[in-house]
Amino acid sequence: MNRYTIANIPGDGTGREVLPAGVQVLSAVAQRCGFALEFRDFDWSCETYLATGKMMPDDGLTRLADHDAIFLDAVGYPGVPDHVSLWGLLLPIRREFDQYVNLRPVRLLPGIRSPLREKSTGDIDFWVVRENSEGEYSQIGGRTGTGEDEIVIQQAVFTRRGTDRILRYAFDFARKLGRPHVTSATKSNGLYHSMPFWDERFAAIGAEYPGIATDQYHIDILAARFVMSPERFDVVVGSNLFGDILSDLGPGVTGTIAVAPSANLNPSRRYPSMFEPVHGSAPDIAGQGIANPIGQIWSGAMMLDHLGEAEAAAMVLAAIEAVLRDPQAVLTPDLGGNGSTAVLTRQILEKLQGR
Amino acid sequence: MNRYTIANIPGDGTGREVLPAGVQVLSAVAQRCGFALEFRDFDWSCETYLATGKMMPDDGLTRLADHDAIFLDAVGYPGVPDHVSLWGLLLPIRREFDQYVNLRPVRLLPGIRSPLREKSTGDIDFWVVRENSEGEYSQIGGRTGTGEDEIVIQQAVFTRRGTDRILRYAFDFARKLGRPHVTSATKSNGLYHSMPFWDERFAAIGAEYPGIATDQYHIDILAARFVMSPERFDVVVGSNLFGDILSDLGPGVTGTIAVAPSANLNPSRRYPSMFEPVHGSAPDIAGQGIANPIGQIWSGAMMLDHLGEAEAAAMVLAAIEAVLRDPQAVLTPDLGGNGSTAVLTRQILEKLQGR
Numbered sequence: 001m002n003r004y005t006i007a008n009i010p011g012d013g014t015g016r017e018v019l020p021a022g023v024q025v026l027s028a029v030a031q032r033c034g035f036a037l038e039f040r041d042f043d044w045s046c047e048t049y050l051a052t053g054k055m056m057p058d059d060g061l062t063r064l065a066d067h068d069a070i071f072l073d074a075v076g077y078p079g080v081p082d083h084v085s086l087w088g089l090l091l092p093i094r095r096e097f098d099q100y101v102n103l104r105p106v107r108l109l110p111g112i113r114s115p116l117r118e119k120s121t122g123d124i125d126f127w128v129v130r131e132n133s134e135g136e137y138s139q140i141g142g143r144t145g146t147g148e149d150e151i152v153i154q155q156a157v158f159t160r161r162g163t164d165r166i167l168r169y170a171f172d173f174a175r176k177l178g179r180p181h182v183t184s185a186t187k188s189n190g191l192y193h194s195m196p197f198w199d200e201r202f203a204a205i206g207a208e209y210p211g212i213a214t215d216q217y218h219i220d221i222l223a224a225r226f227v228m229s230p231e232r233f234d235v236v237v238g239s240n241l242f243g244d245i246l247s248d249l250g251p252g253v254t255g256t257i258a259v260a261p262s263a264n265l266n267p268s269r270r271y272p273s274m275f276e277p278v279h280g281s282a283p284d285i286a287g288q289g290i291a292n293p294i295g296q297i298w299s300g301a302m303m304l305d306h307l308g309e310a311e312a313a314a315m316v317l318a319a320i321e322a323v324l325r326d327p328q329a330v331l332t333p334d335l336g337g338n339g340s341t342a343v344l345t346r347q348i349l350e351k352l353q354g355r
Numbered sequence: 356m357n358r359y360t361i362a363n364i365p366g367d368g369t370g371r372e373v374l375p376a377g378v379q380v381l382s383a384v385a386q387r388c389g390f391a392l393e394f395r396d397f398d399w400s401c402e403t404y405l406a407t408g409k410m411m412p413d414d415g416l417t418r419l420a421d422h423d424a425i426f427l428d429a430v431g432y433p434g435v436p437d438h439v440s441l442w443g444l445l446l447p448i449r450r451e452f453d454q455y456v457n458l459r460p461v462r463l464l465p466g467i468r469s470p471l472r473e474k475s476t477g478d479i480d481f482w483v484v485r486e487n488s489e490g491e492y493s494q495i496g497g498r499t500g501t502g503e504d505e506i507v508i509q510q511a512v513f514t515r516r517g518t519d520r521i522l523r524y525a526f527d528f529a530r531k532l533g534r535p536h537v538t539s540a541t542k543s544n545g546l547y548h549s550m551p552f553w554d555e556r557f558a559a560i561g562a563e564y565p566g567i568a569t570d571q572y573h574i575d576i577l578a579a580r581f582v583m584s585p586e587r588f589d590v591v592v593g594s595n596l597f598g599d600i601l602s603d604l605g606p607g608v609t610g611t612i613a614v615a616p617s618a619n620l621n622p623s624r625r626y627p628s629m630f631e632p633v634h635g636s637a638p639d640i641a642g643q644g645i646a647n648p649i650g651q652i653w654s655g656a657m658m659l660d661h662l663g664e665a666e667a668a669a670m671v672l673a674a675i676e677a678v679l680r681d682p683q684a685v686l687t688p689d690l691g692g693n694g695s696t697a698v699l700t701r702q703i704l705e706k707l708q709g710r
């Protein structure tokens with residue numbers, strides 16, 4: 001029997017409510033499909049920071065390293081500056097474990113209303129492949145000068161290795177999906193050094209995949225096209241920042257911010273990959289038991305897929321879709337219902353059991 | 356009689372078709388309102404570049420300097436890399452003339468269908484105030500290493516002076532509009548140096564305007580909110596890159612990319628300001644006489660407003676809206692009609708004359 005150890009990091013806010021829902025659903029599907037999941041809890045969060053001055057212990061990364069995957073909810077809490085909490089936990093995990101791919105589906109699900117006119121289930125269905133380890137997200141830079149004369153430098157670093165591997169991932173992924181079309185997000189008209197380089201590498205790597213069509217748009221007009229013609233995309237690849245923007249905008253366009261999942265992948269499998277919903281820690285509704293667990297559960301499905309349990313992954317996604325398609329379903333308030341996290345989770349478990 | 360000299364730069368592609376339409380309408384309104392506009396043409400473009408290796412002559416900026424305003428269409432043509440054409444003309448003009456504000460309305464116009472459900476004229480109506488002179492758009496950086504080991508550095512520079520003045524502009528503008536609410540675009544959770552600084556200055560300048568409400572969102576979720584709840588915004592202020600993205604996304608959400616205007620302002624009036632449509636040079640439809648002139652004409656209205664001819668500016672905008680509201684109007688193909696640039700311009704002229 002295959003056995004996987006998973007490091008759970010519920011993080012802050014609603015994370016403590018939806019992560020257990022994910023664990024419940026994954027455990028159920030593991031039992032049905034005949035593999036074992038062993039979850040270990042890591043209570044690292046902004047609370048940890050307020051108590052200890054650190055988001056995680058000094059040997060935190062080492063302690064995570066011998067897991068097969070990391071299952072995270074969200075980090076962030078009022079009172080702890082975001083750049084402290086993120087650069088103290090999420091971003092070091094992405095970097096240390098070389099999770100250089102951030103993969104997010106943009107999919108209009110059954111039962112969910114897109115804010116766009118005349119779009120229905122199936123009309124919008126593509127993937128954003130985001131560079132997740134370098135680029136604009138950087139701690140290089142700083143401040144100089146004082147008062148009125150202060151200036152701040154923020155440096156982005158693009159390596160050829162880092163750029164090529166994310167572009168190759170996007171092309172390979174498009175091929176695997178059977179949707180041979182990759183769109184690149186650029187801004188080579190404004191960002192003088194980084195983006196012309198990105199375009200050059202996109203052209204070079206694209207040439208290695210003659211069967212795959214390519215196009216590219218500047219990020220400003222690309223964002224507009226996500227709204228005007230989202231049905232045109234198959235796989236969209238972008239830098240760390242552009243991918244970040246597009247992979248929130250996409251779920252915005254499909255009405256699914258609260259349910260969208262994401263995978264931070266180390267495709268070599270040398271280090272654990274990490275799975276987390278797109279939404280944040282939602283401090284405004286924390287503690288009420290009404291947070292939508294679907295983003296967490298769907299992220300769990302992506303985790304199973306990555307671990308090689310594709311069938312189980314598909315079953316979880318099918319169960320989510322079956323609930324959303326069911327007119328009798330009791331959904332959470334963000335989807336217009338009056339159900340709790342527990343009630344929505346129970347319905348997903350029931351669909352999983354074929355009830 | 357007030358007299359203004361305007362430097363026309365039609366640029367590339369459809370620019371040569373829509374800029375004259377703008378001149379026609381502005382001349383007509385000037386005559387009606389009793390002021391004079393003297394237009395001088397500067398034929399600087401990618402063609403210039405291909406012939407001379409320069410987008411404009413060495414004394415180009417000096418030649419523009421003694422005009423009251425610059426009326427530009429769009430620069431960019433296949434065969435000339437974007438970063439060459441833009442850094443050879445548009446961006447130096449913005450910087451030399453210290454046009455540190457890029458101002459763009461996001462407005463759902465009559466007769467134009469938003470891609471969003473259930474939104475109609477008036478529901479979406481806000482402004483994006485973009486920093487236009489520094490930040491992420493920078494030529495500082497470069498490449499080092501060769502082959503597989505190449506790395507590329509792209510540096511963003513935020514000055515306190517530059518940041519404070521754009522934030523103050525946004526607050527003053529919100530006050531002038533009578534809509535006391537400013538939203539800041541940030542990404543202080545990922546961009547370690549620049550955006551925490553931006554947030555700090557936003558808080559500091561905001562404190563100078565106690566009557567104005569503030570909020571801030573990370574750019575990823577803010578982009579999603581442009582789609583999910585665009586009616587919530589009044590004035591949105593962002594850095595050069597974030598403002599760029601938001602001010603294309605906004606017109607995307609209101610279905611008006613082809614008609615949206617923009618102003619590059621030097622509020623001190625020490626140097627000429629520049630007015631240009633949001634859309635590009637549209638090489639795919641150039642030469643057919645079917646480009647939509649509204650973005651250019653509306654940009655002209657913003658120019659008149661800046662020159663102090665507020666009444667004339669309002670008349671031009673009213674004429675545009677009257678045509679769009681008229682069910683008999685013959686529009687250009689981008690708006691679903693079969694009219695030409697000339698035909699649409701003529702109708703605007705007629706509305707201006709009260710016919």
Ligand SMILES: CC(C)[C@H](C(=O)O)[C@@H](O)C(=O)O
Nearest residue numbers: 189190220441445599617633
């Ligand atoms: C053409 C390009 C450099 C420019 C910009 O990004 O500033 C354009 O997109 C704009 O918004 O005016």
Ligand SMILES: CC(C)[C@H](C(=O)O)[C@@H](O)C(=O)O
Nearest residue numbers: 086090244262278544545575
């Ligand atoms: C929290 C933040 C640093 C993070 C990011 O920008 O990467 C988040 O927005 C995401 O997309 O996972």
